[in-house]
Amino acid sequence: MNSSAAAPFTPHHLAPGPDDPAAARLLAGWYATGRPATLTDHLSRYGPPLFAPLTGSRTSLPLVEAVAAAGLTGRGGAGFPTARKLGAVAARRGRCVVVVNAMESEPASRKDRFLIAVAPHLVLDGAVLAAVAVGADTVHVCLPRDRAGQYQQLSAAVDERRRTRPDPVRLRLHALPHSYVSSESTSLVRWLNGGPARPQGSPPRTHERGVGRRPTLVNNAETLAHLALIARHGADWFRQAGTPDEPGTTLVTVSGGIAAPGVLEVPLGTPLTTVLDRAGGPPEPLRAVLLGGFVGTWLPTAHLHTPLTRRDLAPLGAAPGAGVLIALPRSACGLAETARILAYLAAHSARQCGPCRLGLPAVAEDFTALAAGRADPALLSRLRRRTALLPDRGACRHPDGAARLAASALHAFADDVDQHLNHGPCRAAHRPPHIPVPSATPPETWR
Template sequence: MNHSTAAAFTPEHRAPGPGSSGTRLLAGWHATGQPATLTDHVRHHGPLPHTEGVPGLVEHVEAAGLTGRGGAGFPTARKLRGVIGGRGPAVVVVNAMESEPASGKDQFLLAVAPHLVLDGAVLAAAAVGADTVHVCLPRTRTDQHRQLGTALEERRRTRLDPVRICLHALPHGYVSSESTALVRWLNGGPARPQGSPPHSHERGVARRPTLVHNAETLAHLALVARHGPDWFREAGTPDEPGTTLVTVSGAVAAPGVLEVPLGTPLATLLDHAGGPTEPVRAVLLGGFAGTWLPAESVHTPLARRDLAPLGASPGAGVLVALPGPACGLAETARMLAFLAAHGARQCGPCRYGLPAVAEDFAALAAGHARPDLLSRLHRRTGLLPDRGACRHPDGAARLAASALRTFADDVARHLTHGICPAARRPPRIPVPPATPPETWR
């Protein structure tokens, strides 16, 4: 298993773990400890399959059972077919924005194996009949731009790619990584989500059918094209095959990015990240728009089928271990304040509902025992899902509702006795400043 530092997610050293047998995307990095140049990449993975020589790539991806690794888990083959069925030449967009603050998997993958992602984008372009690939990165990550620009120049010198690949720097807000926000920005608008229809696969960039995929998803696609669906299914579970990247942080000895088979118990992920440094009280799964789970749930496999009964999913591939001495309500209040500040503010739930929930949760964390606080918080949280122009309010509601369940004892204590001592301690989960981007363009 492989690791990047939790603070910057740069490839500095390898994490302890069970070895390279479970790694695919990060196998080259595990073997060398160095980011892969194009020469290294070809030596390890072999040349890019001829784009005309991968007949039935969509069928292979479907047989492999590959799903999107950006959070939604949508079947990759279905997205490919949706674009193929559109009118006119298509466009491919690589979503490498990774705006989830607790995630570093795509940053790490692009740092150590950029050509695997670019191979996947080129193969996807061939499959859907696209002549252009747009790679979207946040403009705040200048090192990432430089590294990926170097990788693209290597490919241009060898005339490797039959399609045009363009690198873009976008405003870095939480919702600017949403697929329709990328399309909107590439069309000259703000990097904010836009409602549907039309859907991007029907009319996206330049009004052309557009395929938007997460960076990790495309890297997996490049391996499926080389090795086939049976190889891909050798890892994971029958229902959810393959490996996935997970950013593990919090109260663990070696926080970083791991590659694990789907179906791996959450407790095993914590062990691969060096093990807990303190007794774990709860884990946050999926990131700031994810779900709090109590410590007794850590033996649950990392698979949608097993997590669904708990109201959770792998989400953006984030696992944060919260230690016993921390206050889950205070940690959640900080995250909700961030989410409220980073909304697109294009609809009522984002402009008014989410800030109201964040304000109520801050009052709860501070021990302000107003008689109607808890009932109002439950009511407002219940009103957020399925009402916004995008899914941003839904994620915030999921986080808040899961905190009220998982930290129910703390809720009662804060309402009865006021703020707890743990809430006065320094935060255990890093939260960026609750300020939105200065510009969305």
């Protein structure tokens, strides 16, 4: 593992430049003080929400309308319009439930845990506002069981709120078993209902019947923090950053062959190369960048001037995903790195349906053989056929993401594929890995 990949994740310590005045929003308090915000800090910095719902009201339509006008989309990966999720839950009969997804099971991402560490009350404010907006009386905050420090930090913030200014809804923290698929929204609902933390593929949808068979809103931690700022500053303010089609800022975790790995806040529409430069730039020339995390897309360096928006990345078969950029130096083997990631994804599937139990392990094994230069003449055609069969067949999107990663690697590293197939593995395949990948050992328990 190289030193860049192993470096600790920290915020970028340079204040936003004059050409980028809107770059610090979620992290504004950290840039100003360099320390986590207490509740007193939070209230003195932001004040009360402009769209605070009246206590006891069934919903807060002004807040939902403000979020719709702002154009906020989910920052957890799917990019679904947040106001539509709020409206769908609020339209259901009966008391609703809100779930904060702070699992962040993507191994290359640090954005949510950093946000919760430095601005916990911004996340909790957004959750409470969303809860009252849709008519919920309880907020469940889901955190990974193996991050005790994060749980303690947020628990302290919740206790601080209870002592100082009790919220109009209940805040409950939960520590869930940690695997790649346990952060999927139906996994959270299934676990909160007493089942395993595995995706539930069959209907009904969570907004129809989720926790306790009640309409349930599931939102990512960063998404709710943005909502809390919209409630204070309004839609026009939110749209001052980003693009007309995709407004606002987003948190991005930058790692790999980069001088200063860390969590950055950038306006949507920022070119990928600019994001890398803000993280210190690459110490050596790059071979490619993995965008979106372990179920993301490999992009050759020719595409690094592409703006960070779903619209601009779609023609490349890519998306911002969970806000992850992993820079791969030219001295690394993209096939070997991909093989290790695919082995991890195969081990961390839910193992509930054919694509995860059979298809994904087969693709991972083929890719391992390709990376090691043990390829037989039929391997490439078999690998492409198996990869094409994975999408849209599983109970969740886990195999779809693995297929996207594998297909993009075959395209981005086409020259290496030819080398490995016909002449054996390249020299870089024998070097230490550049991308940290957790153990491929399957989770011991789902409860």
